[in-house]
Amino acid sequence: MRAVLGIDVGTTAVKAMLVGSDGSVLSESEVEHPVSVPRPGWSEQHPEMWWSSTVQAVRKVLHTTDAGNWRGKIAAIGLSGQMHSSVFLDIDGEVIRPALLWNDVRTSAQCYQILEGAGLDLLRSTVGNLPLEGFTAPKLLWLRDNEPENYDRLHTLLLPKDYIRYRMSGEFATEPSDAAGTLLYDVRRRVWSEPVLRALNLDADILPNVVESSETSGVLTAEAAATLGLNPGIPIVGGGADNAAGAVGCGATDASIMQVSIGTSGAVVTPATEPHVAPEMNLHTFCHAAPGLWYLMGVVLSAGSALRWLRDSVATGQSYDVLTAKAENVPVGSDGLIFLPYLTGERTPHNDANARGVFFGLNFSHGVGHITRAVVEGVCFALRDSLELMRLQGVSPSEVRAIGGGARSGMWLQTLSNIFGLPISTVQPSGGAAYGAALLAAVGCGMFADIEEAVKSCIKTEGAVEPDAGQRAAYEEFYGAYRRLYPALKEEFAFLADLTMRQE
Template sequence: MSYVIGVDIGTSGTKALVITAEGELVGQATVEYPLHHPQPGWAEQDAEDWWRATCQAIQKARQAAGIKAEEVKGVGLSGQMHGSVLIDREGKVVRPPILWCDTRTTEACRYIEEKVGVTQLLQATGNPALEGFTAPKLVWLAQNEPESLEKAATVFLPKDYINYRLTGEIVTEMSDAAGSLLFNVAAGDWAEDVVDKLGLPSYILPPVKHSWEAIGEITPAAAAATGLLPGIPVAGGGADNACGAVGAGVVEPGQALSSIGSSGVILAPLASPAVSPDGKLHLFNHAAPDRWYLMGVMLAAGLSYQWFRRELGHLEVQQAEAGGRSPYQLMDKAAASVPAGAGGVIFLPYLNGERTPHADANARGVFFGISSAHRRAHLIRAVMEGITYGLRDSVVLMREAGQAIKSLRAIGGGAKSPLWLQMQADIMQAVVEVPRIDEGPAFGAGLLAAVAAGIYKDITEAVKATVKIRTSYEPDAGLAAIYDRTYEIYRDLYPALRPLFARARTAVAGVGQ
């Protein structure tokens, strides 16, 4: 029998799935690793942690599936976007990769706007200068660690570095390159004029392939490390959101994706590139042929829920350990005991700043409307609702841009909670569908591997054969009306607090956390 392996290089860990040619999930494993914060607002990881986790996850997933190495016909990777992985001429990592959630590059963004021009940058790359993208990281390095940039022979995105370790090939692909702010999304190649104006060395930018192409084969060294056979084709892979959309079957215009992982994403495919005039929505290349997508991003979606569990959810953690359950199930149960609207408590999920619709690195999380009558359950529900309001911001922008979003495919941690799925349907006022296999990015990477291995002729055929809907949630008109009223207050809070966010960050600068 034939199998493929899909791997997702995430922020909290790496997941590997073993998938049959028919799209059945038969084995999986996740290996976690830390996120490092050398200074407030900084976020880095060790690229060697990614490699070790990839090798271990592939081995464990294959063992869980109970299959032989020779039955694996292809490998595909997805990965967190925007991270900068510099390697030297010997293939060694120059410095710890700077991640998508790092906000040290505010001044570098202003420099990019000055050198390229705000409108010119948006037209060339489909995106504004934001802290999370790759180009500001490279500018920051040029200005603050020039020795690191001087040592660099290549800059990879995270999953491209792992592809390099698997195949020895120096290559990227369009969906991830599109998140660099150095890529012309319409032309499908590097934006040389942007690179030149920023004074960055063009030789560090790798060749660009398609997501579904076989970019190389497993080397003997990688085979020894992963337990796979040498010679297995490796697909170009894709950015986590593009692969998540492929894995959920969201590849055609008129469809949309809702993903609540560490970050939160609303994604809508396009048949042709259409730049958001104000830059509030991102425009990227899809991992499917001749497709692009609009995307809105929250920096701390599931991360906000994880933060609550870690800092304020000790009771649920203890009960979960005693009862063999997930603390998130207990948090959901508490949230369900509170009516829609959380008793007037509203949560702003800006723990790490925000991207859509407020590109503001200074923004921070807020609980608004707390009284002595409120319980922890109100706060839990407010966090879930606040995250979903943030996603609705992106849906509103897309509808205003002409995208008729009547249904969404839900993936990620938020898709495992029936309460949260119904909440999404009510707040977005759209049908929410849950794929039978909701392991979006890794599953999508597996489908790319299946195309690269020749199991399917193209992405469309792979999606039609493998992606099925497990269940769906219809919006409740009565609850939608309640959420509408609360959402209006949510929308008014950010502009009211914006000047205070900047003052608060300045007030404690240099004090530490």
């Protein structure tokens, strides 16, 4: 049996997964890394840290699967990674400065520049998305506006997984699903958008070549192979952005299956056979990793990361298991405590970088269990916002599949099912984006004829979590209360953001 290697360059960790030609997971590993927050609203990581985490994760996978047996049987490598985050390289391929991440919201002024320079009509007809702080193009303009000496050195712009590709192969390349998140890529034609680049006065030469997600982009160099503990010459396929690869990894490759991801961020993803752009562009339209497919996506910027913040900053010393056990003893609605999970602003549906986290209704009767349950409920309410927008676009999935860390928690799944009012399934293997990247590699090296065959051969759904009728009814009322809070606070969020900036 041959094997493929899937690697997911996430915000909090790099995950590596060795997958057999029958789709079985032979081994997996995870190496965590931190996020730097130099100022409120800023979020950075040094790309060299991703490479270090990748090296450790790959070596760990090989060590736990008997390297002598599998090193020579790896037929291809697939890559996935966090979207939008910007890697700036000079002419020598050296990193110019730490990467600005997808949840960095310093670029509001640059978003207005893009709106004025390109205009809504051009954006709607080409890139299919509004300019938001997390996207790549505003980060590029921020570099030009605020660090001109660094911008003058810029030779190549890459995304996180594509930096790992460069370190592995020496090639500058990306693929459609990640390119679509830059705001510089024509999602309909699946090419870099020359009209948008001209409107923003950007040089197309800094952009990498685009290959299909299962197409070979290069091979592992001898130097990288020695560092990783692999054999040289292994093909590296295009791979996919984390949500696109995650969709492949859970079998969401047709319009009947909705994917809900609960990781650092949260996402609701629905595949589409054409690039449908919502009239108000309040949902993202991106290219799928599967050829000829696109997907609609709503994003919650702080999902699992909100619970992580609670664990690390409020309930210190308590594990996730302890926190969720306490939360399970709290009634639906957390005894009147509602959480807005806008810890780094919010995308869907508000597109508001000024929005901030809120606990509403806090009183002396509330303990850690109430706060934990409110965080989980608040994230699920935020995901429900994306579901409702998709319903307005005619989306009616026959199945909802959950992936990410939240999909491994019974409490997360039951709460999500109750708030969505839909059954929620999980899949096996449950590798998410790393598994999807491995399947793309398997297609690329000929183990499967295409992505559809790979998905049908390898992915099985598990029993669905069904909504509880009584809890669902209660959540409808609390969701209504949740929906009223943002409009009431929108102007206050803007006032507070201005006040904070002036104080700094």
